[in-house]
Amino acid sequence: MxxxxxxxxxxxxxxxxxxxxxxxRPFPTARLDQLDPFLLLDRMGPATHGPGEAKGAPxxxxxxxxxVTYxxxxxxxxxxxxxxxxxIGAGDVQWMTAGSGVIHSEMPSEEIRRDGGRMHGFQLWVNLPRRDKMMKPRYQELRASEIPTAKxxxxxxxxxxxxxxxLGARATIDTRTPIIYLHVRLTAGARFTQPIPATYNAFAFVLGGEANFGNEIARENDMVVFERDGDEVSIASDNGAELLLIAGVPLHEPVARYGPxxxxxxxEIRQAMIDYQTGRFG
Known part of the structure; x- marks a missing residue:
C-alpha cells in the first residue's frame, strides 16, 4: 500500500x-471548480438561531x-x-437523486424556525454519469441508527x-457510482489509515481541531485535496480532530452547469430550463 x-x-x-x-464553501470557487465527480460541498452552520431567524432553501x-444532506x-x-x-434530524442522511428533475425545498424544522435553535450540517453534490442523468428521481433517507459506525x-x-x-463497517446506502463518504473523529494522538483506490479522486474537510496529512496540516474549514499517487490516505492528530473524508470514481465526462x-x-442545459419553465419537473 x-x-x-x-x-x-x-x-x-x-x-x-x-x-x-x-x-x-470550499468548492466550487475560483481556485477549484469541481473535483470529479463532486460538484459542491457546503457546511451549514454551526449556528444558533433566535426565534424567526433560521433560513433555508425554499x-x-x-x-x-x-x-447528499448530512x-x-x-x-x-x-x-x-x-x-x-x-x-432528517441529528445524525441522519438524505441522499436525493434528482435525475430527470425535481422541485424541492429544504428548510430548518418548523420548531427551529419558530422558536430558534442550533443548526449544523453538510450538503454534498455528486454528479451523475450520462446514463443516469434522466433517471427517475429517488430519495434514500437513513436515520442515525441505520448508519454503520466503527472504531x-x-x-x-x-x-x-x-x-x-x-474499519470493517460497510455502508447501506446505494450509490450510482462508487463513493466513499466518512465522518472521522480522532482523539489526541490518533492515527488513521483509510484505503482508497488510486483511481478515485479524494479530499478531506476539517470540521474542527488540527489534522496532519503528512506534508500538510489542516484546521477548521480547511479542505485537503489528495494526489492520485497512492491507494490509501493517512491522517494523524496530536490534539484531536474531526473531519469528513470523501472520495469517488471520476466520471471523465463533459460537464455543462448552470445553477441547479x-x-x-x-x-441539455437549455432543455432543462425549458422543462422547468413549462412545468415538466413533476
Whole structure:
C-alpha cells in the first residue's frame, strides 16, 4: 500500500444561499471548480438561531446530479413537486437523486424556525454519469441508527460510514457510482489509515481541531485535496480532530452547469430550463 501525498489546501469561504442561509464553501470557487465527480460541498452552520431567524432553501429545481444532506445538529424538513415529504434530524442522511428533475425545498424544522435553535450540517453534490442523468428521481433517507459506525482497535478513531466502507463497517446506502463518504473523529494522538483506490479522486474537510496529512496540516474549514499517487490516505492528530473524508470514481465526462442543472452539453442545459419553465419537473 502507498500513502497518497497532498495536492493542496483550500480554506472555505462563507457566502449566502437560498433565502439568506449562511454556508461555508470550499468548492466550487475560483481556485477549484469541481473535483470529479463532486460538484459542491457546503457546511451549514454551526449556528444558533433566535426565534424567526433560521433560513433555508425554499422551492428550487435540480436536474442531473445528486444532493447528499448530512445533519449534525437540528433538523431539516423537505418537500418536493412529486408529493414527497420528510424530516432528517441529528445524525441522519438524505441522499436525493434528482435525475430527470425535481422541485424541492429544504428548510430548518418548523420548531427551529419558530422558536430558534442550533443548526449544523453538510450538503454534498455528486454528479451523475450520462446514463443516469434522466433517471427517475429517488430519495434514500437513513436515520442515525441505520448508519454503520466503527472504531479503531485502540479506540482513538471513530468513523461514521455514510458511503463505502471503513474499519470493517460497510455502508447501506446505494450509490450510482462508487463513493466513499466518512465522518472521522480522532482523539489526541490518533492515527488513521483509510484505503482508497488510486483511481478515485479524494479530499478531506476539517470540521474542527488540527489534522496532519503528512506534508500538510489542516484546521477548521480547511479542505485537503489528495494526489492520485497512492491507494490509501493517512491522517494523524496530536490534539484531536474531526473531519469528513470523501472520495469517488471520476466520471471523465463533459460537464455543462448552470445553477441547479448539471448536464453534459449546453443544449441539455437549455432543455432543462425549458422543462422547468413549462412545468415538466413533476
Amino acid at each position: 502507498t500513502i497518497r501525498t497532498t495536492a493542496g489546501l483550500l480554506h472555505a469561504t462563507p457566502q449566502l444561499e437560498g433565502e439568506g442561509m449562511l454556508v461555508t 422551492d428550487h429545481p435540480h436536474r442531473g446530479f445528486e444532493t 445533519v449534525l445538529e437540528g433538523a431539516i424538513e423537505h418537500g418536493d413537486s412529486q408529493g414527497n415529504r420528510g424530516r 479503531s482497535a485502540d479506540g482513538k478513531v471513530a468513523v461514521t460510514v455514510i458511503a463505502g466502507d471503513s 442543472f448539471v448536464m453534459n452539453t449546453p443544449g
